[in-house]
Amino acid sequence: MAIQKKKKVAAAVAAPEEPKKAVKRPVEASAPTPKKKKKVVAKNGGDVSAKKKKVVKKVKKVTEEEEDPVEKEVSKLQLLDDDDEEGLDRLDFTQQEGSDDDDLRDDYSDDDDDDLPIEKKSAALDKKKEKILKEGEEELQLNIANQATFELPSVEEIENEMKSVPNLEIIKQRISDVIQVLGDFKNRRDPAKSRTQYVEVLKKDLCSQYGYNDYLMGKFMDLFPNGAELLEFLEANDNPRPVTIRANSLKVKRRDLAKNLINRGMNVDPAAEWTKVGLVVYDSQVPVGATPEYLAGHYMIQGLNSLLPVMALAPQPGDRVLDMCSAPGGKTSHIAALMKNSGTLFANDASFDRCRAIIGNLHRLGVNNAVVCNLGGEEFSKIKPNGFDRILLDAPCSGTGVIWKDQSVKTSKDSQDVQRRHTVQRQLILSALDSLDANSPNGGYLVYSTCSVLVEENEAVVNFLLERRHCELVPTGLAIGVDGYTRFRDYRFHPSLSMTKRYYPHVHNIDGFYVAKIKKLSNAKMSKQAVLEMEKEKASVKSQKKKQAAEEAENSEEESGDEEVAQNGNANGKAEAGKKKNKKKGGDDSDDDEDVETAPMKNIGSGARANKKRRNQKKAAAKQAAVKEDDGFNTVGNVKRAKKPTQFKSKVPKRAAARTGAKSVKNRRKKMLAKQQA
Numbered sequence: 257m258a259i260q261k262k263k264k265v266a267a268a269v270a271a272p273e274e275p276k277k278a279v280k281r282p283v284e285a286s287a288p289t290p291k292k293k294k295k296v297v298a299k300n301g302g303d304v305s306a307k308k309k310k311v312v313k314k315v316k317k318v319t320e321e322e323e324d325p326v327e328k329e330v331s332k333l334q335l336l337d338d339d340d341e342e343g344l345d346r347l348d349f350t351q352q353e354g355s356d357d358d359d360l361r362d363d364y365s366d367d368d369d370d371d372l373p374i375e376k377k378s379a380a381l382d383k384k385k386e387k388i389l390k391e392g393e394e395e396l397q398l399n400i401a402n403q404a405t406f407e408l409p410s411v412e413e414i415e416n417e418m419k420s421v422p423n424l425e426i427i428k429q430r431i432s433d434v435i436q437v438l439g440d441f442k443n444r445r446d447p448a449k450s451r452t453q454y455v456e457v458l459k460k461d462l463c464s465q466y467g468y469n470d471y472l473m474g475k476f477m478d479l480f481p482n483g484a485e486l487l488e489f490l491e492a493n494d495n496p497r498p499v500t501i502r503a504n505s506l507k508v509k510r511r512d513l514a515k516n517l518i519n520r521g522m523n524v525d526p527a528a529e530w531t532k533v534g535l536v537v538y539d540s541q542v543p544v545g546a547t548p549e550y551l552a553g554h555y556m557i558q559g560l561n562s563l564l565p566v567m568a569l570a571p572q573p574g575d576r577v578l579d580m581c582s583a584p585g586g587k588t589s590h591i592a593a594l595m596k597n598s599g600t601l602f603a604n605d606a607s608f609d610r611c612r613a614i615i616g617n618l619h620r621l622g623v624n625n626a627v628v629c630n631l632g633g634e635e636f637s638k639i640k641p642n643g644f645d646r647i648l649l650d651a652p653c654s655g656t657g658v659i660w661k662d663q664s665v666k667t668s669k670d671s672q673d674v675q676r677r678h679t680v681q682r683q684l685i686l687s688a689l690d691s692l693d694a695n696s697p698n699g700g701y702l703v704y705s706t707c708s709v710l711v712e713e714n715e716a717v718v719n720f721l722l723e724r725r726h727c728e729l730v731p732t733g734l735a736i737g738v739d740g741y742t743r744f745r746d747y748r749f750h751p752s753l754s755m756t757k758r759y760y761p762h763v764h765n766i767d768g769f770y771v772a773k774i775k776k777l778s779n780a781k782m783s784k785q786a787v788l789e790m791e792k793e794k795a796s797v798k799s800q801k802k803k804q805a806a807e808e809a810e811n812s813e814e815e816s817g818d819e820e821v822a823q824n825g826n827a828n829g830k831a832e833a834g835k836k837k838n839k840k841k842g843g844d845d846s847d848d849d850e851d852v853e854t855a856p857m858k859n860i861g862s863g864a865r866a867n868k869k870r871r872n873q874k875k876a877a878a879k880q881a882a883v884k885e886d887d888g889f890n891t892v893g894n895v896k897r898a899k900k901p902t903q904f905k906s907k908v909p910k911r912a913a914a915r916t917g918a919k920s921v922k923n924r925r926k927k928m929l930a931k932q933q934a
């Protein structure tokens with residue numbers, strides 16, 4: 257019956273537009289048919305429905321015979337037109353079928369159907385719309401009433417509730433209620449309860465619903481203050497991520513690997529737009545870790561997240577690279593592939609047992625540029641300072657990004673554990689940076705990553721490094737990810753921390769992860785701040801020297817001001833003399849020489865001083881001439897003598913100074929004579 261009714265409606269829709277078409281006429285004609293039928297039935301007293309069916313069949317047949325397939329399509333499309341009133345009728349009908357809406361069923365009942373004029377249909381529609389609106393309004397009122405009647409239990413009540421077998425349905429409902437209240441706290445709260453009380457109740461309920469301890473749930477609630485997002489994250493932690501593999505480009509191309517695996521009964525596809533080596537395995541008839549391709553090292557089973565830090569590191573062929581925490585070697589083998597098995601790759605791990613896994617994987621994957629070592633990462637800054645072009649520090653962490661793999665994380669992490677990790681991570685990151693060569697021609701990069709979503713293990717660690725060493729954050733170059741925090745609750749980080757990237761299971765459908773890329777700026781083991789201060793200090797020492805030099809020049813002018821030197825010197829001689837004098841005062845630094853040479857010039861402001869300067873230059877030229885004529889024995893002595901009165905003026909009596917000078921000249925002459933004789 258339903259089909260029949262639809263056809264009639266369809267005919268009614270199409271009729272006004274193309275009244276002459278064969279397709280519509282039979283259906284239109286069918287409208288009065290039942291009337292006739294009714295009469296016949298009345299007369300014959302036969303089976304009404306059977307006859308009705310016969311007639312309908314006939315009509316159908318005629319329609320099918322006459323109907324052109326193209327017209328059929330046009331008619332269908334007309335029916336699908338949303339704005340079409342009759343089309344709406346059809347939609348309503350479909351909805352009615354399963355409903356227990358008596359009014360509407362009456363409107364569309366078989367008996368009246370054949371004679372229903374368009375006005376009646378329209379009225380029925382209006383009635384239905386009204387009803388829907390009314391129902392919506394009632395539902396809204398019900399919701400408001402529900403919200404008004406939601407009563408927040410105390411934490412003690414909840415704890416008591418948990419001592420018995422908790423009713424998960426009640427807890428689920430309460431979680432939803434509390435999240436709603438917190439989302440519109442001003443309007444929906446119970447004035448007698450504080451936000452903290454709501455949050456505490458929510459935390460208790462979430463802990464029992466999802467099986468976390470208070471500490472970790474508190475951390476996640478801080479990370480996701482939006483209740484809906486928090487629930488998404490918690491749900492994602494209970495569901496596995498897709499199985500993904502990395503094609504080993506040392507042995508095979510991704511396309512060829514995919515073909516081979518499909519032939520083995522694995523359903524694989526390229527994993528994501530941002531990777532050229534990742535494949536996602538939808539399902540497999542064979543164990544993914546035991547195919548001949550796996551054993552031959554054509555691929556590594558890896559989460560997509562683990563491709564990210566290696567892509568950020570961007571190792572180059574020929575580089576010296578350290579993977580500081582390498583086991584079981586997934587990222588290491590990826591690094592080797594990008595290095596095209598050239599250069600040197602140190603694969604280190606503190607765990608000896610896990611080093612075996614590195615060796616096994618590197619052999620299987622055909623890596624032959626690697627040295628496996630078993631050291632604490634902290635050692636590298638001592639044994640190989642400034643020794644690498646690039647370093648990956650995939651640090652040991654709480655694993656809060658991979659809870660789906662290890663549900664024990666939900667209850668095993670507490671503040672002490674996170675603090676311990678934080679301490680180790682800070683030691684490792686300092687060591688890693690100190691092992692990098694800032695002067696590496698195309699490197700000096702450190703990538704820090706964790707599979708944790710906690711700020712303490714991510715931004716806080718990188719920020720610590722920025723404060724302690726001369727380095728800076730650079731873009732990771734990764735196409736996906738959420739920016740790292742620059743401020744988080746009480747933490748305030750360097751603004752460049754926004755260049756780091758965060759990944760979440762519920763957002764990116766990969767493991768929770770963090771990636772930061774750092775460029776080392778100098779090999780000095782000090783912070784950027786300390787380097788700046790050092791430079792400042794250097795600059796101030798320089799200016800002090802200049803000042804001192806200027807003062808000394810003035811003093812020497814004053815001393816020699818009355819003794820006019822009659823000799824004339826050439827320009828070179830003057831410059832030479834000036835230079836020698838300045839060299840004594842300014843030290844060996846050639847920059848300093850220049851500065852010292854120009855400094856007095858800058859200070860000359862009056863004619864008297866310019867005269868003094870000229871006189872001084874003349875004097876220096878005369879001394880120079882004397883030096884040139886000297887026999888060579890007293891050159892140093894002469895220069896020294898000229899300076900001594902200035903240098904020791906206030907401390908050494910003149911006579912004593914003269915005696916000392918004479919004595920030293922005598923001694924030197926003696927020595928030289930002895931040498932010559934020998």
Ligand SMILES: C[S@@+](CC[C@H](N)C(=O)[O-])C[C@H]1O[C@@H](n2cnc3c(N)ncnc32)[C@H](O)[C@@H]1O
Binds near residue numbers: 587588631652
């Ligand atoms: C996150 S896992 C590394 C995973 C590896 N990068 C990969 O992709 O296959 C952290 C590793 O750090 C190692 N580790 C822990 N403390 C360490 C330390 N102080 N120095 C070096 N390695 C350490 C652990 O044994 C563990 O294998």
